[in-house]
Amino acid sequence: MEYWFAIYTKSRMEKKVADRLADQHIEVYCPTQTVLRQWSDRKKKVKVAVFPSYVFVKFNEEHERLKILQTPGVVNFVRYLGADAKIRPIEIDAIQNLLGEYEEVSLEPIKEGDKVQIQHGGMKGQEGKVILTQKDRVIVYIESLGLSLKAELSKAKVKKLGKEEDDKSGKYHF
Numbered sequence: 001m002e003y004w005f006a007i008y009t010k011s012r013m014e015k016k017v018a019d020r021l022a023d024q025h026i027e028v029y030c031p032t033q034t035v036l037r038q039w040s041d042r043k044k045k046v047k048v049a050v051f052p053s054y055v056f057v058k059f060n061e062e063h064e065r066l067k068i069l070q071t072p073g074v075v076n077f078v079r080y081l082g083a084d085a086k087i088r089p090i091e092i093d094a095i096q097n098l099l100g101e102y103e104e105v106s107l108e109p110i111k112e113g114d115k116v117q118i119q120h121g122g123m124k125g126q127e128g129k130v131i132l133t134q135k136d137r138v139i140v141y142i143e144s145l146g147l148s149l150k151a152e153l154s155k156a157k158v159k160k161l162g163k164e165e166d167d168k169s170g171k172y173h174f
Contacts, residue, residue, distance in 0.1 A: 003086040004056045013073035014049035027058040116158040117148040
């Protein structure tokens with residue numbers, strides 16, 4: 001199976017990097033969407049990257065990796081567990097389908113106060129409230145059977161449901 005890889009670009013250089021890589025005959029995907037931007041004197045529709053500072057590439061040969069890294073605007077490959085992060089083609093297809101189906105898509109990072117649902121493991125399906133975020137991990141309070149349970153989880157294992165209103169008593173309710 002051929003994988004896609006994510007590369008990290010300099011700020012607001014996604015489209016330029018994608019064009020430069022395409023000019024080098026490297027298969028590249030830079031998801032964009034059209035949004036309405038407001039300036040002091042006008043409004044204008046502009047294409048912006050869906051994933052700020054990220055572009056996806058597919059390549060086979062090691063010498064192409066070096067070519068990619070030497071492209072102006074490229075910072076580095078996104079790494080996971082000490083290796084270049086691999087992205088399955090089905091995940092890229094899902095992004096393309098989503099963008100084809102909806103006009104505006106936004107990324108919302110998980111942050112403190114968000115209500116989440118655990119997606120994997122023994123606690124799958126349980127809902128809780130994020131009380132702390134650390135890099136790629138979250139600490140979630142889960143209340144069930146009248147007891148509160150604190151769980152540290154990977155952000156990849158939770159799904160954001162929505163933000164609850166702040167509780168003035170300091171207790172979490174679900």
